[in-house]
Amino acid sequence: MLNSLRQRLSNIPRGEDLRNRIRTLIDDRVRIITAGLSIRELRAVLRGDPPTEKPNPRYKVITTSFIAHLRPRYYPQGSTWFTHTFRLGWFTTFFFMVELITGLVLMVYYVPFPDQAYGSILEIESNVFLGELWRDLHRLGAEAMVLFTWLHLFRTYFTGSYKGARTFTWLTGVLLLAITAWLSFTGYLLTWDQLGYWAITVGSSMAEAGPVFGPATNLILRGAPDIGVGGLLRFYLNHVVLFPLVAILFISIHYYKVSREHGISLPAAIEEGDVNDNKKKEANRRVDLIPDLLTHEIFLVSVGILALLLILYFDLFNSPLETHANPQATPLDTKAPWYFWWLQGLLKIDPAKIIENLVNPILALPLLKPLGLPPLELSRLLNSKFIMGLIVPPVVVGILFVIPYIDRNPARLARKRPFAILWGIAWIFILLALSYMGLPQFGIETPAATRVIQDLAPEEGMGILRETPYEELLPGIYTVGETDPDGICPSDFSYRNRETGEEVIGCPHLTEVFAQFSEGLLRAEEEGRLPDLHATMLIEQFGPELIRVELDVIWTDPETGATKIYAKHYFLHEDRSLEE
Amino acid sequence: MKRIHLEIALGTIFIILSSVVLIVMAAEEPGRLARFEVEQRAEQIEFGAAVFEINCTSCHGSHAQGIPGKAPCLRCPELFASRLAEVGWPGSLEDYIVSVVSTGRQVSTRPALYQGEGKGPPVMPTWSERFGGPLRDDQIRAVAAFIVNFQGWAENPEVVPTPLVAVDINDPVSLGRVAFVQYGCIGCHAIDGLSQATTGPALDGVATRAETRTGYESAEDYIRTSILNPGEFVVEGFGDGIMPTNFSELISEADLENLVLFLLSLTEP
Numbered sequence: 018m019l020n021s022l023r024q025r026l027s028n029i030p031r032g033e034d035l036r037n038r039i040r041t042l043i044d045d046r047v048r049i050i051t052a053g054l055s056i057r058e059l060r061a062v063l064r065g066d067p068p069t070e071k072p073n074p075r076y077k078v079i080t081t082s083f084i085a086h087l088r089p090r091y092y093p094q095g096s097t098w099f100t101h102t103f104r105l106g107w108f109t110t111f112f113f114m115v116e117l118i119t120g121l122v123l124m125v126y127y128v129p130f131p132d133q134a135y136g137s138i139l140e141i142e143s144n145v146f147l148g149e150l151w152r153d154l155h156r157l158g159a160e161a162m163v164l165f166t167w168l169h170l171f172r173t174y175f176t177g178s179y180k181g182a183r184t185f186t187w188l189t190g191v192l193l194l195a196i197t198a199w200l201s202f203t204g205y206l207l208t209w210d211q212l213g214y215w216a217i218t219v220g221s222s223m224a225e226a227g228p229v230f231g232p233a234t235n236l237i238l239r240g241a242p243d244i245g246v247g248g249l250l251r252f253y254l255n256h257v258v259l260f261p262l263v264a265i266l267f268i269s270i271h272y273y274k275v276s277r278e279h280g281i282s283l284p285a286a287i288e289e290g291d292v293n294d295n296k297k298k299e300a301n302r303r304v305d306l307i308p309d310l311l312t313h314e315i316f317l318v319s320v321g322i323l324a325l326l327l328i329l330y331f332d333l334f335n336s337p338l339e340t341h342a343n344p345q346a347t348p349l350d351t352k353a354p355w356y357f358w359w360l361q362g363l364l365k366i367d368p369a370k371i372i373e374n375l376v377n378p379i380l381a382l383p384l385l386k387p388l389g390l391p392p393l394e395l396s397r398l399l400n401s402k403f404i405m406g407l408i409v410p411p412v413v414v415g416i417l418f419v420i421p422y423i424d425r426n427p428a429r430l431a432r433k434r435p436f437a438i439l440w441g442i443a444w445i446f447i448l449l450a451l452s453y454m455g456l457p458q459f460g461i462e463t464p465a466a467t468r469v470i471q472d473l474a475p476e477e478g479m480g481i482l483r484e485t486p487y488e489e490l491l492p493g494i495y496t497v498g499e500t501d502p503d504g505i506c507p508s509d510f511s512y513r514n515r516e517t518g519e520e521v522i523g524c525p526h527l528t529e530v531f532a533q534f535s536e537g538l539l540r541a542e543e544e545g546r547l548p549d550l551h552a553t554m555l556i557e558q559f560g561p562e563l564i565r566v567e568l569d570v571i572w573t574d575p576e577t578g579a580t581k582i583y584a585k586h587y588f589l590h591e592d593r594s595l596e597e
Numbered sequence: 598m599k600r601i602h603l604e605i606a607l608g609t610i611f612i613i614l615s616s617v618v619l620i621v622m623a624a625e626e627p628g629r630l631a632r633f634e635v636e637q638r639a640e641q642i643e644f645g646a647a648v649f650e651i652n653c654t655s656c657h658g659s660h661a662q663g664i665p666g667k668a669p670c671l672r673c674p675e676l677f678a679s680r681l682a683e684v685g686w687p688g689s690l691e692d693y694i695v696s697v698v699s700t701g702r703q704v705s706t707r708p709a710l711y712q713g714e715g716k717g718p719p720v721m722p723t724w725s726e727r728f729g730g731p732l733r734d735d736q737i738r739a740v741a742a743f744i745v746n747f748q749g750w751a752e753n754p755e756v757v758p759t760p761l762v763a764v765d766i767n768d769p770v771s772l773g774r775v776a777f778v779q780y781g782c783i784g785c786h787a788i789d790g791l792s793q794a795t796t797g798p799a800l801d802g803v804a805t806r807a808e809t810r811t812g813y814e815s816a817e818d819y820i821r822t823s824i825l826n827p828g829e830f831v832v833e834g835f836g837d838g839i840m841p842t843n844f845s846e847l848i849s850e851a852d853l854e855n856l857v858l859f860l861l862s863l864t865e866p
């Protein structure tokens with residue numbers, strides 16, 4: 018025993034030998050960890066130097082490393098040109114990663130029960146170190162992901178990259194679009210504020226409008242006829258477990274097609290255009306994953322992170338949080354997130370009504386009248402929620418699905434497929450127009466007094482009344498048409514702005530509030546919508562540091578002659594935030 | 598420089614910049630958290646005021662000033678100075694309020710002073726959803742924050758302003774309307790546009806009715822007596838002893854004058 022030990026000891030190399038032994042030992046470990054790169058090679062990679070060994074050990078990594086094997090060995094240079102992909106698909110993936118990481122952090126604090134959900138969001142913002150940052154990152158990342166998914170879709174459409182072998186990639190892409198939409202939709206409810214609650218209630222009520230299975234689908238989705246404990250839990254589980262998994266699966270499939278099967282398409286001009294051979298050669302030169310693509314992607318990560326942080330640092334983005342969800346009170350303007358405005362716009366179109374309006378005048382023509390045809394009452398049979406909410410969106414997705422099969426034109430070059438390009442541009446305009454129609458102000462007739470007050474101080478959100486500094490809220494009664502907005506506070510009135518410390522003379526904010534209130538109402542009076550207008554703004558000290566502002570509008574209804582009153586009031590505390 | 602070198606250099610700079618931004622944000626974070634808490638509290642108080650206005654004014658008065666005979670003042674010094682000791686509550690005032698509001702009150706602890714709607718127990722109903730009431734926990738917390746916010750006034754009662762209620766200071770009728778709110782008459786009496794309480798008779802047209810009451814010098818005399826000595830003439834359909842009898846001590850001479858003028862302006866159309 019002792020002998021064998023002595024023998025071993027004498028075998029230990031010394032001097033140069035020892036150093037070499039240790040070096041190979043470390044090198045071996047490094048090779049195992051990097052799946053094939055030695056220390057020297059690793060340094061060459063980091064410096065952007067050519068490979069140090071033959072055969073190129075960097076290719077070995079692709080076969081031995083799990084992570085790297087998901088990636089291509091190389092792309093042809095042409096398909097990495099920035100103006101070809103704009104890195105849109107890449108950034109979509111990046112934002113998805115941001116969502117996964119920030120989402121995991123938020124999950125630590127979030128409680129998916131109606132009586133605690135809203136409070137737990139407040140807790141994240143008020144009691145978790147950098148909690149607001151995490152929440153903003155998650156929200157911003159989500160909106161960016163949706164935006165980039167759409168942009169990426171249009172990019173692959175316009176470059177004709179969905180053709181031929183890439184048809185399947187396109188199909189999985191369409192699924193990813195739907196998955197992304199569903200992820201953002203389910204996440205919207207979780208804050209359990211009025212904004213989320215009502216947007217989701219309106220959105221998911223479409224399911225209920227469906228025939229036969231409608232009510233059952235609604236029940237499965239919400240767990241009860243209305244969104245409550247069960248509904249929140251279901252949306253939560255959809256959002257944090259089921260659909261992240263589904264998304265990971267489909268992103269993997271989508272990406273596998275790109276990275277392993279047919280690469281990113283070459284720019285159409287290279288494939289079909291008449292560019293010179295030099296250019297073609299350049300476009301076909303290999304760009305290796307290690308080190309070029311990898312370095313580039315790490316660089317993109319640094320760009321992405323910096324951009325997100327700067328946007329948040331300069332307060333260019335804020336996650337909204339409105340008042341606690343209240344199933345009894347529908348807010349005046351229910352607003353879906355911007356990327357669903359197109360859907361909200363669709364819901365405002367009533368096709369049955371449009372057909373009626375077209376057909377009924379014809380039926381009423383003198384020629385047809387004697388036939389005694391009754392007027393068409395299509396809207397009785399077809400409700401618009403059903404058509405526009407349940408039929409149209411799946412049809413849109415269906416169209417997206419079959420685009421590669423309808424478009425049999427093999428050419429990818431824009432000038433050889435003018436119709437497809439026009440069709441794509443038309444879609445952009447349709448989406449924008451529908452989104453515009455989806456704005457809460459569009460096409461919904463709000464009574465004049467309600468509109469004026471809602472614009473000053475919306476039921477949810479800020480508005481200029483709530484942005485008025487506390488110091489300017491001078492108690493008093495201000496009557497529209499009598500009180501001059503400019504003379505609303507004493508001429509020698511001044512105060513110190515609490516943020517900037519600057520001296521403010523007069524009360525500019527309050528003046529603006531009252532001016533807007535007066536102008537809106539007086540205009541409506543002139544237009545005959547508010548006859549016999551009598552309107553006041555009443556500012557009252559309601560408690561210490563607490564002001565109550567009441568806006569009263571009294572008028573005579575032009576049709577019935579009855580006296581109408583519309584009144585709203587707001588409590589404003591000295592310490593409230595004046596920003597959203 | 599090759600593109601890869603440029604990317605390595607820029608990437609490094611961006612990562613360093615990101616770290617700097619993050620460090621700055623982290624340094625500012627304690628301040629932000631503190632500010633958020635203050636702003637959150639402010640919004641809680643505002644929210645509580647709205648909850649109070651919808652649910653509590655019928656008993657505790659439009660401005661939490663209390664209604665004699667019905668329910669106590671919730672902004673007066675007594676609540677802040679001595680009430681906790683009186684009931685033997687060991688915790689904070691805010692928690693006391695949360696507790697009382699959540700469960701309500703079966704029987705009054707001061708039956709001589711406050712009887713709620715006067716319909717027997719409970720003198721104050723349960724408010725918490727947990728016990729079958731209408732309010733969520735966060736609403737009750739908010740209303741408690743709103744009440745505790747009155748601390749400043751309770752400690753300096755002389756700074757408390759009179760409520761406005763569309764007042765014209767030169768018009769006694771208008772001031773009387775304010776007094777009607779201030780002394781809690783609106784807690785029992787309906788007047789079109791002011792209150793819909795049903796504990797006492799609706800006072801629209803009271804001036805016309807007062808003309809017909811026999812045994813009084815004038816309508817004015819009847820109204821004044823009704824306020825100061827309600828037991829002298831009990832309106833049919835209402836019990837004696839519901840309207841507080843101590844208004845002569847509570848209402849100042851000037852306010853009483855205005856109050857009477859205000860009620861005299863309520864003639865039948």
Ligand code: HEM
Nearest residue numbers: 102106107109110170173178179187190191193194281282
């Ligand atoms: C979660 C959403 C998605 C992710 C993460 C994603 C990711 C990617 C990535 C990383 C690429 C490589 C090329 C590039 O960076 O642009 C790619 C290519 C592609 N994607 Fe997507 N994608 C998504 C959604 C979609 C959608 C909605 C469509 C279209 C309906 C689509 C269709 C395609 C096509 C056709 C390619 C091949 C492009 C080419 O070869 O030039 N993808 N995707």
